Amino acid sequence: MSASKIALVTGASSGIGEATAIKLHEAGMVVYAAARRVERMNGLELLGIVPIAMDVTDEDSMKAGIERIIADRGRIDILVNNAGYGSYGALEDVPIAEAREQFDVNVFGAARLIQLVLPHMRSRRSGSIVNITSMGGKIYSPLGGWYHATKFALEALSDCLRMEVSPFGIDVIVIEPGGVKSEWSGIAAEKLRTVSSQGPYKSQSDAVVGTLSSESTQKRSSPPELIGKTILEAVTSKRPKTRYAVGFGAKPLIFMKNRLSDRAFDSLMKRAAGVSNAAN
Numbered sequence: 001m002s003a004s005k006i007a008l009v010t011g012a013s014s015g016i017g018e019a020t021a022i023k024l025h026e027a028g029m030v031v032y033a034a035a036r037r038v039e040r041m042n043g044l045e046l047l048g049i050v051p052i053a054m055d056v057t058d059e060d061s062m063k064a065g066i067e068r069i070i071a072d073r074g075r076i077d078i079l080v081n082n083a084g085y086g087s088y089g090a091l092e093d094v095p096i097a098e099a100r101e102q103f104d105v106n107v108f109g110a111a112r113l114i115q116l117v118l119p120h121m122r123s124r125r126s127g128s129i130v131n132i133t134s135m136g137g138k139i140y141s142p143l144g145g146w147y148h149a150t151k152f153a154l155e156a157l158s159d160c161l162r163m164e165v166s167p168f169g170i171d172v173i174v175i176e177p178g179g180v181k182s183e184w185s186g187i188a189a190e191k192l193r194t195v196s197s198q199g200p201y202k203s204q205s206d207a208v209v210g211t212l213s214s215e216s217t218q219k220r221s222s223p224p225e226l227i228g229k230t231i232l233e234a235v236t237s238k239r240p241k242t243r244y245a246v247g248f249g250a251k252p253l254i255f256m257k258n259r260l261s262d263r264a265f266d267s268l269m270k271r272a273a274g275v276s277n278a279a280n
Helices: 015-026 038-047 059-073 096-124 145-168 184-196 202-213 215-220 224-236 250-259 262-273
Strands: 006-010 030-035 050-053 078-081 127-132 170-177 243-246
Touching (some): 006 096, 015 030, 038 050, 050 059, 127 145, 127 224, 145 170, 184 202, 224 243
Parallel strands (some): 006 030
16 A cells, blocks of 8 residues: 555646646645546556546535545545536526536535545544635635625534644644636636626626736636645645635735725725626
């Protein structure tokens, strides 16, 4: 049995998940990269990373993935819950089915994987659970209600979990990325166009879509490798921080949220998104 740490990274077919899988692999860990789109992980497989087909909204695929790793390696030392997406739209416009899907992927999928790995970590009295939330788990932005709700929820679950599992030698680490170069902003913009590009929220929607899709937003965003490097530092630290805010805008915006009144922060975020106070 390998003495190297065994890591599972979800949402590993692109962006932060892919970069994290590579960073952990380069550090000598045995890495299982999980995603729905296995064909997009051929490059990771060529590096020696093990791809796994996993849908975090499907109980059977999650169980099968964990069982395979335990059968192969006998343990799981690190779980990186990265799978997630951004669904933007006015609260009034977003179908409740889409809101549930957002929670299923961003919250319940992560929580179920935690439930599945914890017995194995507890038996060894060690392990690291890394939950990728977002600076969006501490701040908020126009038309992002359901997305931010999932990230706020995952932050709260992580804090409670940290106290529950600390007696068993298990670390719970929250990573709060800021703006990152990835598919996330394009997906969020497309979701927003779908639900709020017409009707009373059209002007707000157009402004936020423009901000999410702008070239300047992508230029300012941090590379996903920065987040992967931070995750590596956290899981190899003897005493990791409970949370790491990293990437474009994360630290300053969280700082401003803590210092400004709600209405002052509302104005700041509206200006940043190009949203006017006037209704259509």
